[in-house]
Amino acid sequence: xxxxxxxxxxxxxxxxxxxxxxxxxxxxxxxxxxxxxxxxxxxxxxxxxxxxxxxxxxxxxxxxxxxxxxxxxxxxxxxxxxxxxxxxxxxxxxxxxxxxxxxxxxxxxxxxxxxxxxxxxxxxxxxxxxxxxxxxxxxxxxxxxxxxxxxxxxxxxxxxxxxxxxxxxxxxxxxxxxxxxxxxxxxxxxxxxxxxxxxxxxxxxxxxxxxxxxxxxxxxxxxxxxxxxxxxxxxxxxxxxxxxxxxxxxxxxxxxxxxxxxxxxxxxxxxxxxxxxxxxxxxxxxxxxxxxxxxxxxxxxxxxxxxxxxxxxxxxxxxxxxxxxxxxxxxxxxxxxxx
Amino acid sequence: xxxxxxxxxxxxxxxxxxxxxxxxxxxxxxxxxxxxxxxxxxxxxxxxxxxxxxxxxxxxxxxxxxxxxxxxxxxxxxxxxxxxxxxxxxxxxxxxxxxxxxxxxxxxxxxxxxxxxxxxxxxxxxxxxxxxxxxxxxxxxxxxxxxxxxxxxxxxxxxxxxxxxxxxxxxxxxxxxxxxxxxxxxxxxxxxxxxxxxxxxxxxxxxxxxxxxxxxxxxxxxxxxxxxxxxxxxxxxxxxxxxxxxxxxxxxxxxxxxxxxxxxxxxxxxxxxxxxxxxxxxxxxxxxxxxxxxxxxxxxxxxxxxxxxxxxx
Amino acid sequence: xxxxxxxxxxxxxxxxxxxxxxxxxxxxxxxxxxxxxxxxxxxxxxxxxxxxxxxxxxxxxxxxxxxxxxxxxxxxxxxxxxxxxxxxxxxxxxxxxxxxxxxxxxxxxxxxxxxxxxxxxxxxxxxxxxxxxxxxxxxxxxxxxxxxxxxxxxxxxxxxxxxxxxxxxxxxxxxxxxxxxxxxxxxxxxxxxxxxxxxxxxxxxxxxxxxxxxxxxxxxxxxxxxxxxxxxxxxxxxxxxxxxxxxxxxxxxxxxxxxxxxxxxxxxxxxxxxxxxxxxxxxxxxxxxxxxxxxxxxxxxxxxxxxxxxxxxxxxxxxxxxxxxx
Numbered sequence: 001x002x003x004x005x006x007x008x009x010x011x012x013x014x015x016x017x018x019x020x021x022x023x024x025x026x027x028x029x030x031x032x033x034x035x036x037x038x039x040x041x042x043x044x045x046x047x048x049x050x051x052x053x054x055x056x057x058x059x060x061x062x063x064x065x066x067x068x069x070x071x072x073x074x075x076x077x078x079x080x081x082x083x084x085x086x087x088x089x090x091x092x093x094x095x096x097x098x099x100x101x102x103x104x105x106x107x108x109x110x111x112x113x114x115x116x117x118x119x120x121x122x123x124x125x126x127x128x129x130x131x132x133x134x135x136x137x138x139x140x141x142x143x144x145x146x147x148x149x150x151x152x153x154x155x156x157x158x159x160x161x162x163x164x165x166x167x168x169x170x171x172x173x174x175x176x177x178x179x180x181x182x183x184x185x186x187x188x189x190x191x192x193x194x195x196x197x198x199x200x201x202x203x204x205x206x207x208x209x210x211x212x213x214x215x216x217x218x219x220x221x222x223x224x225x226x227x228x229x230x231x232x233x234x235x236x237x238x239x240x241x242x243x244x245x246x247x248x249x250x251x252x253x254x255x256x257x258x259x260x261x262x263x264x265x266x267x268x269x270x271x272x273x274x275x276x277x278x279x280x281x282x283x284x285x286x287x288x289x290x291x292x293x294x295x296x297x298x299x300x301x302x303x304x305x306x307x308x309x310x311x312x313x314x315x316x317x318x319x320x321x322x323x324x325x326x327x328x329x330x331x332x333x334x335x336x337x338x339x
Numbered sequence: 340x341x342x343x344x345x346x347x348x349x350x351x352x353x354x355x356x357x358x359x360x361x362x363x364x365x366x367x368x369x370x371x372x373x374x375x376x377x378x379x380x381x382x383x384x385x386x387x388x389x390x391x392x393x394x395x396x397x398x399x400x401x402x403x404x405x406x407x408x409x410x411x412x413x414x415x416x417x418x419x420x421x422x423x424x425x426x427x428x429x430x431x432x433x434x435x436x437x438x439x440x441x442x443x444x445x446x447x448x449x450x451x452x453x454x455x456x457x458x459x460x461x462x463x464x465x466x467x468x469x470x471x472x473x474x475x476x477x478x479x480x481x482x483x484x485x486x487x488x489x490x491x492x493x494x495x496x497x498x499x500x501x502x503x504x505x506x507x508x509x510x511x512x513x514x515x516x517x518x519x520x521x522x523x524x525x526x527x528x529x530x531x532x533x534x535x536x537x538x539x540x541x542x543x544x545x546x547x548x549x550x551x552x553x554x555x556x557x558x559x560x561x562x563x564x565x566x567x568x569x570x571x572x573x574x575x576x577x578x579x580x581x582x583x584x585x586x587x588x589x590x591x592x593x594x595x596x597x598x599x600x601x602x603x604x605x606x607x608x609x610x611x612x613x614x615x616x617x618x619x620x621x622x623x624x625x626x627x628x629x630x631x632x633x634x635x636x637x638x639x640x641x642x643x644x645x646x647x648x649x650x651x652x
Numbered sequence: 653x654x655x656x657x658x659x660x661x662x663x664x665x666x667x668x669x670x671x672x673x674x675x676x677x678x679x680x681x682x683x684x685x686x687x688x689x690x691x692x693x694x695x696x697x698x699x700x701x702x703x704x705x706x707x708x709x710x711x712x713x714x715x716x717x718x719x720x721x722x723x724x725x726x727x728x729x730x731x732x733x734x735x736x737x738x739x740x741x742x743x744x745x746x747x748x749x750x751x752x753x754x755x756x757x758x759x760x761x762x763x764x765x766x767x768x769x770x771x772x773x774x775x776x777x778x779x780x781x782x783x784x785x786x787x788x789x790x791x792x793x794x795x796x797x798x799x800x801x802x803x804x805x806x807x808x809x810x811x812x813x814x815x816x817x818x819x820x821x822x823x824x825x826x827x828x829x830x831x832x833x834x835x836x837x838x839x840x841x842x843x844x845x846x847x848x849x850x851x852x853x854x855x856x857x858x859x860x861x862x863x864x865x866x867x868x869x870x871x872x873x874x875x876x877x878x879x880x881x882x883x884x885x886x887x888x889x890x891x892x893x894x895x896x897x898x899x900x901x902x903x904x905x906x907x908x909x910x911x912x913x914x915x916x917x918x919x920x921x922x923x924x925x926x927x928x929x930x931x932x933x934x935x936x937x938x939x940x941x942x943x944x945x946x947x948x949x950x951x952x953x954x955x956x957x958x959x960x961x962x963x964x965x966x967x968x969x970x971x972x973x974x975x976x977x978x
Contacts, residue, residue, distance in 0.1 A: 059842035059843065059844065059845075060813075060842055069545070072549050073548070073549060073551075074545045074548055074549055097551075098551045101549075101551040102550070102551055104549075105549060105550070106545070106546065106549050108542040108545065108546065109542075110542060113541050113542045113543065114541075114542035114543050114545075114546050115543055115546075116543045116547075116561055116564075116565070117543075117565065118366065118564045118565060127547075127550070127552070127560075128550035128551070128552060131552060131556070132550075132551065161366070166930050167930075168930060174546070177546065177550070181550060196697035196698055196869065196931070197697060197869060197870075197871075197910055197913055197914070198697060198909060198910065198913055198926065198927035198930075199930065200913070201913035201924040201925065201926040201927070202926045202928075204915070204924055205923045205924055205926055208921070208923060209923070223842065223843065225843070226872070226914065226915040226916045227915050229915065229916070229920060230915035230916070230918060230920050230921070230924070231915075231920075231921070249920065250920075263844060264843060264844065267843050267844050267846075267847040268843055268872075269843075269846070269847070269850075269870070269872035269873045269875065269876055270872055270875065270876075270916060271871060271872050271875045271899055271911065271914060271916065271917065272875070284812055284814065284815070284845070285812075285842060285844070285845070287812075
């Protein structure tokens with residue numbers, strides 16, 4: 001089997017808050033300021049094949065944005081590695097490192113914040129291809145223009161500043177900037193969340209057209225299950241830093257296995273739910289600072305067993321391409337024995 | 340709309356009447372325009388412009404070079420404003436004890452004061468910016484080290500630091516500039532570190548890193564230009580502060596040498612004669628200093644309002 | 653239902669902002685009616701005027717904004733004619749608001765009990781501290797805050813975002829107001845938390861007879877929560893209908909476009925139906941029907957001003973080329 005376009009292997013990201021100088025002095029005097037470690041992402045593996053759209057869903061604090069930033073090379077993982085077509089990205093050097101770094105680009109949530117307010121639109125798109133010599137100098141402007149036209153921006157507006165564009169147009173500028181370096185994978189981190197419904201549809205359509213025309217792959221990170229279902233081939237569900245379920249999109253929506261996924265799908269507001277009496281999942285999302293032991297979801301889970309409080313469930317394949325991390329899928333006794 | 344001809348995407352936008360945004364104006368021109376439209380800002384700009392021009396063209400405006408002892412007539416010493424000299428010239432602002440025309444002396448003093456103030460502020464700006472950007476971008480130990488130095492520096496009164504330095508270094512234009520730079524750079528470092536830390540977390544910086552642009556390009560093309568607005572405000576105010584600090588030091592007699600009188604030194608010269616009723620020797624240089632500092636502060640205040648994103652719209 | 657039975661009746665509301673370039677109307681000629689215990693959705697995208705409508709009803713429009721026409725009748729009393737003192741009496745007592753950011757309601761430096769007891773006693777001096785405290789505790793319990801007795805003594809920063817929004821809702825509900833205006837209070841919250849809050853709001857309104865105006869951009873929330881919906885576009889109400897009629901048989905092409913651009917209404921992987929273009933800026937409104945430049949059904953007749961007209965019981969729309977004839 002040929003290597004996937006991108007593979008993330010055992011990625012963890014810990015944020016440690018070490019005691020500062022004052023706290024260390026206080027410690028010497030008998031106080032207890034321990035360093036606190038937050039597992040934003042805890043041993044997550046996922047892969048994206050060429051031309052595939054992988055949806056990444058979950059609620060706040062689940063680590064979906066962090067994993068996106070690690071794959072895009074903006075943050076570095078505490079553990080684990082990212083492979084580009086089987087090649088460890090952290091081991092590449094010099095021109096090769098830059099070359100493969102450009103293959104993964106990111107589109108951000110807030111279009112205005114993601115554009116340098118002091119750059120003109122043309123310069124925003126032009127900067128990276130010029131620096132990396134993506135196109136010969138004399139063809140650079142033609143390259144920029146063709147990218148702008150591809151995303152539906154008028155090249156005549158190249159001398160305008162970001163604040164002069166509408167929200168949808170700004171997001172198109174961000175997309176043009178990413179496309180200008182010929183990427184293969186685009187990480188979309190809540191890229192349509194801040195847009196109005198009618199503009200959202202325009203941008204989603206643009207993503208899908210670019211996929212068709214350029215053979216792009218996407219990691220589509222969103223809290224909006226409806227959008228993810230529409231655009232993805234495969235969906236990964238995360239809860240408090242861990243993957244709880246992963247399946248092809250229709251399989252997931254037809255046969256959600258993990259109790260969290262089931263609750264999430266049930267509670268997505270839908271147009272065809274009228275005057276429903278909501279039967280919500282009880283409890284708050286736990287703080288990533290102090291996640292519950294065992295299965296992170298057990299305090300909210302209606303099926304929680306004794307083993308769930310102690311043992312972290314493994315992510316096991318329960319059907320072809322469908323993985324879930326739940327003790328209900330294994331013999332409770334066997335799971336207990338593992339411990 | 341049912342045929343989803345996706346290639347018509349761009350065309351649809353046009354058809355829907357989403358207009359081309361208007362021709363842009365350079366942000367800097369916008370800022371200057373807004374300052375000038377503000378009455379207070381306009382007043383400040385006028386004061387500062389007139390005084391800077393007066394300082395630059397001092398040799399052509401003042402009819403006497405106050406440093407050329409051959410042009411001074413000791414007999415004209417301490418003449419009241421409006422008096423006629425022996426040679427028939429009117430001293431509109433009077434003369435000092437050595438027979439200097441105060442008007443000319445103020446012009447030349449302004450020159451020295453402005454030169455020292457602007458030069459020291461500019462050097463401190465460069466050093467402080469470099470230190471602040473390094474601290475913000477490197478983070479960790481480097482950040483801690485630089486910022487502790489800044490904290491220690493800022494916990495001493497600037498005048499104390501300047502006094503000690505000048506006591507060690509001695510007098511001279513270069514020495515006082517060094518002293519002013521040492522007392523000022525920390526303000527710039529702290530200002531720029533604060534804004535750089537904010538800018539560094541913004542998504543456009545993430546985007547630049549994702550595009551594999553080298554750190555120097557991220558820092559100098561992306562972070563630094565966006566940190567400039569607060570820095571410009573601080574720099575403006577700091578020029579005024581540097582000028583008044585230099586005047587204070589010169590007044591105390593440890594700033595500039597007597598051969599290069601700045602406004603502070605002129606005030607100090609006349610101070611001895613205040614009690615004997617020769618008020619003008621101190622008063623007019625004092626007024627000039629006051630006007631200059633008020634003018635710069637008016638510009639600074641207006642700039643702060645104009646550049647503050649919360650005040651806009 | 654006769655008019656006097658309605659909790660809130662807004663007629664001909666016009667709110668404008670006086671800018672350097674002259675006044676621009678953010679809301680023009682809006683009519684709303686809300687009955688006791690009714691849950692009404694006010695749906696629109698940014699720039700539609702939905703939030704300005706909510707703030708206008710609350711009397712929270714400050715300069716350069718200004719209400720220039722219309723009447724806002726709360727239980728028959730015109731709020732536009734009420735004195736500032738009378739408005740203060742009514743706000744927080746008979747009419748309350750919940751914002752997207754709960755910290756608009758909560759004071760970060762005061763304990764929750766201090767703020768809640770104050771909210772009761774400012775409107776009714778006769779209530780004793782102990783009684784007020786008990787009412788606060790019950791209110792926190794009603795919105796689903798565990799161990800309300802202890803949580804009363806916490807500060808706002810000790811709550812999560814979802815819990816803070818519950819506290820804000822509890823404060824809004826404290827004096828059993830006749831109507832609550834909620835401006836996107838769940839937009840920033842996670843799906844599972846949103847559905848908890850929607851469930852509780854729905855139950856509270858049913859139980860207490862409090863009317864609710866839920867301002868949102870999200871039709872899927874409106875579908876489950878509300879009885880009746882007003883759709884706003886560029887400062888106009890373009891359609892009004894019971895929720896089933898609106899979602900199943902929209903009259904106005906804008907409503908139709910909004911519904912059809914929701915991903916779950918489209919075959920997965922296929923391009924979404926999209927409304928072309930963007931909402932026009934307030935100072936550059938097209939003549940006639942404000943939606944016509946983006947509308948697939950437009951004709952030259954759309955360049956004339958178009959009035960709301962009736963399409964059967966409780967259904968109105970501002971369109972001359974409706975998708976469903978009345």
